[in-house]
Every structure is written in structure tokens, then in C-alpha cells.
Amino acid sequence: MAKKISILIVDDEESVRDSLFSWFIEDGYRVECAENARKALSMIESDSFDIILADIKMPGMDGLEMLRRIKLLKKDSIVIVMTAFATVDTAVQALKDGAFDYITKPFDPDDLSHLIRNASKQISLAEENENLKKQVISLENVEDLIGKSEPMKKVLRDIESVALTNSSVVITGESGTGKELVARAIHSNSPRRFFPLVSVHCGALTESLLESELFGHEKGAFTGAMYNRKGRFEMADNGTIFLDEIATISMKMQIDLLRVLESKNFVRVGGNKEISSDFRVICATNRDLKGMVEKGAFREDLFYRLNVVNIFVPPLRDRVEDIPLLVDYFIKKYCTSMNRPPVTIDPAALKRIEEFNFPGNVRELENMIERAIVVGNGKKISLKDLPLEKSIITNSFESLEDLEKTHILQILNKYGWNISRAAKALKVDRVTLYNKITKYGLKPSD
Amino acid sequence: MDPDNITLISFGYFGEEFLKNIAETVNQQFLLSVNIREGHMDLSEFYDPGRRQYDGVQLLRQVDSLFSSGSYKTIGLFNVDLFIPILTYIFGQAVLNGRSGIASLYRLRNERYGMDTNDVSMQERFKKEVVHELGHTFGLIHCHIPTCVMRASTYIEDIDQKNVNLCIKCRNEVKELFR
Numbered sequence: 203m204a205k206k207i208s209i210l211i212v213d214d215e216e217s218v219r220d221s222l223f224s225w226f227i228e229d230g231y232r233v234e235c236a237e238n239a240r241k242a243l244s245m246i247e248s249d250s251f252d253i254i255l256a257d258i259k260m261p262g263m264d265g266l267e268m269l270r271r272i273k274l275l276k277k278d279s280i281v282i283v284m285t286a287f288a289t290v291d292t293a294v295q296a297l298k299d300g301a302f303d304y305i306t307k308p309f310d311p312d313d314l315s316h317l318i319r320n321a322s323k324q325i326s327l328a329e330e331n332e333n334l335k336k337q338v339i340s341l342e343n344v345e346d347l348i349g350k351s352e353p354m355k356k357v358l359r360d361i362e363s364v365a366l367t368n369s370s371v372v373i374t375g376e377s378g379t380g381k382e383l384v385a386r387a388i389h390s391n392s393p394r395r396f397f398p399l400v401s402v403h404c405g406a407l408t409e410s411l412l413e414s415e416l417f418g419h420e421k422g423a424f425t426g427a428m429y430n431r432k433g434r435f436e437m438a439d440n441g442t443i444f445l446d447e448i449a450t451i452s453m454k455m456q457i458d459l460l461r462v463l464e465s466k467n468f469v470r471v472g473g474n475k476e477i478s479s480d481f482r483v484i485c486a487t488n489r490d491l492k493g494m495v496e497k498g499a500f501r502e503d504l505f506y507r508l509n510v511v512n513i514f515v516p517p518l519r520d521r522v523e524d525i526p527l528l529v530d531y532f533i534k535k536y537c538t539s540m541n542r543p544p545v546t547i548d549p550a551a552l553k554r555i556e557e558f559n560f561p562g563n564v565r566e567l568e569n570m571i572e573r574a575i576v577v578g579n580g581k582k583i584s585l586k587d588l589p590l591e592k593s594i595i596t597n598s599f600e601s602l603e604d605l606e607k608t609h610i611l612q613i614l615n616k617y618g619w620n621i622s623r624a625a626k627a628l629k630v631d632r633v634t635l636y637n638k639i640t641k642y643g644l645k646p647s648d
Numbered sequence: 649m650d651p652d653n654i655t656l657i658s659f660g661y662f663g664e665e666f667l668k669n670i671a672e673t674v675n676q677q678f679l680l681s682v683n684i685r686e687g688h689m690d691l692s693e694f695y696d697p698g699r700r701q702y703d704g705v706q707l708l709r710q711v712d713s714l715f716s717s718g719s720y721k722t723i724g725l726f727n728v729d730l731f732i733p734i735l736t737y738i739f740g741q742a743v744l745n746g747r748s749g750i751a752s753l754y755r756l757r758n759e760r761y762g763m764d765t766n767d768v769s770m771q772e773r774f775k776k777e778v779v780h781e782l783g784h785t786f787g788l789i790h791c792h793i794p795t796c797v798m799r800a801s802t803y804i805e806d807i808d809q810k811n812v813n814l815c816i817k818c819r820n821e822v823k824e825l826f827r
Contacts, residue, residue: 221705221732227744229800230789284734308699308736312802 207322208232208250212242212268213257213284218307222255225314239263243271251279253302253321258285258292266296273300278328280321284309335396346383348531349524353516357384360513365391370463370508372448373486375515378565381486382446384515388484389442397441400434400481405447409455414471417458423472435468438481448485448508449494456501463507483508518560518567525556528564532571533583545575547583554590607642610635619646654680654782655719657687657711660727662753666771670725673775674782677797677814678822680720687715691728704730704741704750712748719747721785723778726752739801740777742784749781756804773807783814786822791815 209231211222219235226233234251236242238260246254254272258265269281283296286307293304302324303317347358364371365388373381382401389399407415414423418433434443451459462468467478485508494500518525529547537544560566574587610628617623625635638644654674658667671682689710694702707724716722723742730738730752739756742749756773758766779797791798796815801807814822 215733217705217733221734224741224744225732225735228742228784228789308731308734310802311735311738314735315800315802 206230206232207252207325208234209318210242210245210251210254211235212237212239212254212260212265214238214260215257218257225311226318229315229318231318239265239268239271242268243275246272246275246279250276252325253318254279254281256281256283258283258296259287266292266299269296269299269301280324282317282321347380347387348528349521350527351516351521351524353521354524357513357515360511361387361391364388364511364513366393367511368482369510370483371485371511371513372491372509373484373513373515374491375486375488376517376563377488378563379515379517380564381488381515382444384513385442385444385484385486389444389482392442392482394441394482398438399442399444400438401444401446402434403446405450409452412451412455413458417462417468417470418473418477419471420473423470427472430470433468433470435462435479435481436477439479440481442482442484445483445485447487449487449489449491449500453501456504460501460504460507463504518563522556525567526552528567529555529571532568533575536572536575540575542575542580545578545581545583548585551583551585551588554585554588558590603642606638607644610638610642611644614639614644614646652680653683653719654678654721654723655683655685655716656723656725656778657685657715658725659687659689659691660725662725662727667725669771670775670778673812674779677779677812677819678721678782678786683719687711687724689714691726696731699731700729701731701737702726702728704732704738708741708743708748708750711750712743712746716747721782722748723782723785724748724750725774725778726750727754728752729754739807740781742781744784744789745787746785749785751777751781756807758804761804769808772812773804776801776807776810776812779812779814783818783822786825788814788818788821791818793817 209226211219211226211233212235213219213222214237216237219237223233223235234245234249236245239256240263242254242256245251256265256268260268263271265283265285269283272279272281280302281300282303282305283301284305284307285292296304302321305313305317309317347354347361349355349357361384371385371388373384375381385401386399389395402412402415404412410424414427414431414433416434418431418436419427421427421430458468463483466480467476469476491500491505491509495502495505518528529552533545533547536542555567555570562569570588571583573589574583578584578587610624613627614621614624617627621632621635625632628635630638656667656671656674667684671684674680675682691702691707694706694710696703707726707730711722711724715724730740730750732738732741737755738752740749740751751774753770753774754760756777757770758764776797780801783798788798790800793799793815794809795811795813796818797810797812798814798818799806799810801810813819
């Protein structure tokens with residue numbers, strides 16, 4: 203059931219209070235009255251009213267002064283001012299001071315009904331807006347960052363502590379560990395969350411393209427610049443800019459970027475007007491930035507400017523205990539998106555997944571589960587649905603030779619040490635296979 | 649006070665048949681016996697020369713204090729232009745959950761709006777207005793159902809859109825009072 207709207211009537215004339223009271227009470231509103239501004243203010247402090255109808259001309263504090271004080275107390279209050287002595291000046295002043303509307307006594311009954319209906323609509327829109335914001339926050343929170351392992355708990359703690367600040371953040375970690383998810387989680391938990399998170403994949407753009415992408419350009423700045431274009435820094439005004447693969451930017455771009463970070467001002471390519479933008483910077487890289495600084499490949503001043511807070515996202519092999527949770531999460535995610543009934547995973551398959559090295563980290567695991575759901579029987583993911591057989595299935599292999607030795611042995615055992623059949627399966631000649639057996643010292647008992 | 653009785657008090661001439669019709673409708677809607685009687689008061693005391701209208705708040709108070717004691721619910725029927733301080737006009741008014749209400753025929757006539765006289769429409773509108781104000785005295789607030797007589801109406805066109813009947817929800821609320 204919808205909330206009952208409450209109305210406070212503030213007027214020094216009893217007859218006005220009474221008639222408005224009767225009118226609104228018949229409409230089903232909760233109505234209270236105050237005969238002067240001071241009483242009204244104390245009522246507003248202790249109770250909450252959706253709509254306040256206030257007379258301008260009252261002994262003591264007048265309606266306009268009361269309006270200003272109400273706005274200080276409760277900025278979002280809807281105040282409708284009424285007067286029997288209408289002047290343009292007072293109307294303008296009331297609206298400037300934040301009145302929702304201004305109405306001259308006596309009103310047409312229909313005007314009053316419309317006014318209250320509009321105010322009620324405004325209240326429900328504000329409530330709807332608030333609810334939507336809450337939904338957005340809950341959708342954009344850290345739910346996508348799955349894991350209960352100690353390294354992931356540290357990442358979540360870091361996100362929480364850095365989100366509310368304005369500090370620059372560098373997120374490091376191997377490819378596929380979820381650096382962008384961390385950036386998104388920081389943004390969506392920050393006060394900037396209602397403004398854009400603008401992502402730029404620095405590694406995918408040439409120097410000149412990146413320059414135009416970040417700073418924007420004016421019409422005619424270069425061949426093909428047919429129109430003025432806003433840059434990503436401009437788009438990220440009041441929000442966050444996420445620079446992925448920051449280690450790939452050129453020395454010239456590093457200088458330009460440093461300048462922008464220090465002044466928050468820049469000029470579009472081919473332009474001369476200085477533009478300012480208030481953004482927060484989050485960067486990500488899978489390289490060792492500090493090492494690059496030592497080698498002179500990355501500017502030290504930019505490094506310190508960016509690396510105010512560092513968050514390291516651990517590789518999947520360092521948080522094996524998170525794998526079952528991740529598998530479960532991806533199964534649910536893809537079964538839902540493919541509109542399939544939920545599937546389970548065979549414990550043997552899960553064990554093999556846990557033993558897998560995952561050089562591509564969570565991204566690789568995600569792809570593996572998606573594939574298994576597509577090719578599987580729709581009930582249970584088994585070992586045969588996973589592309590593990592053809593891959594390195596343990597992390598004990600250091601070299602290609604180790605891998606070759608194990609593979610040849612597997613094939614020889616499979617064909618009962620029949621050299622011809624094994625050589626045919628391996629697509630090598632018998633001599634090569636003999637040489638490999640000798641080289642690795644392989645025996646049928648191995 | 650008779651707990652089973654509604655009294656219509658006419659302040660001004662309405663015609664016997666006209667009042668009987670109103671009484672019949674009221675009886676059908678609230679299932680209580682309806683009395684009709686004449687009331688007398690000096691309306692000039694309630695006239696506001698500045699607005700050239702009659703003060704509905706004061707008239708309601710007068711009906712409530714002087715004419716409502718013998719009846720469960722009382723409604724004063726007028727043929728003058730009513731106002732309340734805050735509004736330019738009203739068709740009627742009542743005390744929510746109270747004993748009394750007032751209703752006026754003055755703004756319900758077609759000719760007031762430049763249209764041809766239509767006594768049937770006028771009478772229908774007045775029936776609706778009387779039932780509406782009495783509904784408030786039974787504690788009913790404005791109803792959102794477009795055809796319910798308790799729907800708020802600020803123009804005669806609004807009154808014409810609705811029925812003279814209480815909707816099921818409003819009727820049940822009135823029934824609850826007598827359980």
C-alpha cells in the first residue's frame with residue numbers, strides 16, 4: 203500500500219487552516235496545522251512532512267524566512283507558499299528560495315487539487331529515484347568479485363578502504379585476474395558512482411589515437427577529424443577514468459598524462475581552449491611498473507602520481523580454494539544467460555580443474571565453464587566436457603621437454619609400446635620416436 | 649438522537665417532489681430512514697460582500713450546532729453560492745466522521761455555465777453532491793474509483809462522470825460502522 207502523504211498547513215488565520223484541513227483530510231492525506239512559523243519549524247524538526255503549505259504574511263517570522271529555514275533543515279522538502287497579496291517580486295523570491303510553487307488565495311479547487319497531485323508525483327518520483335539508486339548500488343557492488351580466500355579478502359578490504367577517497371589507484375595482477383572488476387567495484391562504491399566510469403584500453407591504441415581518445419579533438423585537427431569530439435577525460439567529469447594497460451603508453455603520453463593529472467586541465471587536440479574536468483584515475487597493468495621505472499621505461503614522477511594506492515589481484519593458482527565458488531558462480535551465470543536448467547559438476551572434474559594451472563586466470567576458467575555448459579549433456583559437467591586433456595593439467599611442468607616426455611610415454615602406454623602405432627599417432631617416424639625414447643630414457647615400466 | 653435517521657434540512661425553496669427524490673436516493677445509499685424538514689436562518693449573516701458569496705465554514709458550523717441534535721446525520725441544503733476562505737467556491741462541505749454537512753444547488757445548474765437549462769441533470773448532480781457530503785460524515789474519504797460518488801469533483805463535468813452510488817469498497821466501509 204502506498205505511503206499516506208502528510209501535509210503541514212502553516213497559516214495564522216484559523217479559518218484558512220480549518221478549511222484546508224477539511225479539504226485535505228477528505229482526500230485521505232495526513233494533515234497537521236501550525237498557526238505560526240516557529241511552531242511549524244519545531245514540528246518539522248520532530249516530524250516528517252511531505253508537503254508544507256505556508257502563508258507568506260504571518261506575524262513574527264514570515265513565510266519566506268520560514269521557507270529558507272525549512273530548506274536548511276530539510277533540503278528536499280516540498281514547500282508551497284500561499285498569499286492573499288500576490289506580487290511578482292515575492293513569487294520570484296519564493297521560487298528562488300526553493301519553493302515548489304506559489305499560489306494566490308483564494309484558489310480554484312481544481313488548481314489546489316492539481317498542485318497537490320503534482321507535489322505528490324514529485325514525492326513518488328523522488329522515492330522511485332532513491333530506490334533505483336539503491337538498486338544500482340546493489341547491482342554494481344562487489345558481487346562479481348568472487349572469493350573467500352585470504353588474498354581475495356585483502357583485495358576486498360583494499361577496495362573498501364580506498365573507495366571513499368579520491369586517491370589514484372594502480373591495480374596490478376596477471377592478465378585475466380579481474381583488474382577491471384576491481385576498478386568497477388572501487389568506482390561503484392565511491393561518491394562518484396552516479397557519474398560515469400570511463401574505460402580506456404591504452405594498449406589497443408596507437409599514440410596519436412590515444413591522444414585523441416583521451417583529450418578529444420577539434421574539427422579539422424587532423425585528416426578525418428570531421429567533428430569536434432569530447433575526450434575520455436571530459437566524459438569522466440565527476441566520475442572515474444580507468445586506464446587499462448597503462449604500462450604500454452609512450453613517453454610523450456606519460457608526460458601529457460602527468461600534466462593532466464596535476465592540473466586537471468587540458469586542451470583538445472587541435473584546440474586552444476583549456477578544458478577542466480574533475481575525475482579520479484584508476485590504472486591497471488600486468489607489468490612490474492616499479493621495475494620499468496628502474497629501467498627508465500616508465501616515468502618515476504608519473505609512477506608516484508598514479509601509485510598512491512596499489513591493489514594486487516592474485517592469480518587464480520594462488521587462490522585455489524576460490525575455484526569451487528567461481529565454478530558455481532559461472533555455472534549459475536551461464537545457465538541463466540543461456541536459459542538452461544541449472545547443471546552440476548562432477549567432483550572428479552572439479553578436482554582436475556583445481557589442479558589446473560590456469561595461465562589465463564579467472565577469464566580462462568570462465569571460458570572453460572561456458573564451453574562445458576554449451577557442449578555438455580545439460581545435467582552434469584564431466585571431465586570430457588572440459589578442455590583439460592589437451593592442456594597442461596598440472597603445474598609441475600617447467601619445460602617443453604618435460605611435457606614432451608610425459609606425452610610420448612602416455613601414447614606408448616596407450617598402444618602397448620607398439621612403436622609403429624605410437625609413431626603413427628604422434629605423427630613422427632619410427633626413428634624419431636626411438637631417438638626420443640633413448641633421449642628421455644623411457645621404459646615400458648615407467 | 650435517532651441512530652437510524654438522516655435528516656435533510658432545506659434552507660430555501662426546493663419543491664416537495666425534488667426533496668423526496670433526494671431523500672429516496674439517500675435512503676438507498678445508506679439504508680437509513682430519511683426525514684425532510686425546513687430550516688430557517690438569516691443567511692445575510694453569512695454573506696461576504698467582498699466575495700459576494702456565502703461562508704460555507706460558518707454555515708456548516710451553524711447547521712452542526714443548531715440543527716443536528718435530533719438526528720444521526722444531518723445535511724443542510726442551500727441554493728446560494730458557497731465559499732471557504734481558501735477556495736473560490738465549493739459545491740458542499742461536511743465534517744469528516746461528524747454529524748453534519750451542507751450542499752448547495754447554486755453551481756450545479758447548467759445555465760450558470762452558459763448551457764441550456766436541464767432540470768434532470770441538475771437534480772442528478774444535487775443527489776450526488778448530497779450523498780457525497782453525507783459519505784464524508786460517515787468517515788468516507790475521496791475514492792479513486794471513477795464512477796464512485798465519493799470521487800472528488802471540482803467541476804460539474806466531474807460530477808456528471810460519476811454515479812450516484814457508493815462503490816463496493818465505500819459501501820462496505822459504511823456497513824462496517826453498523827456491525
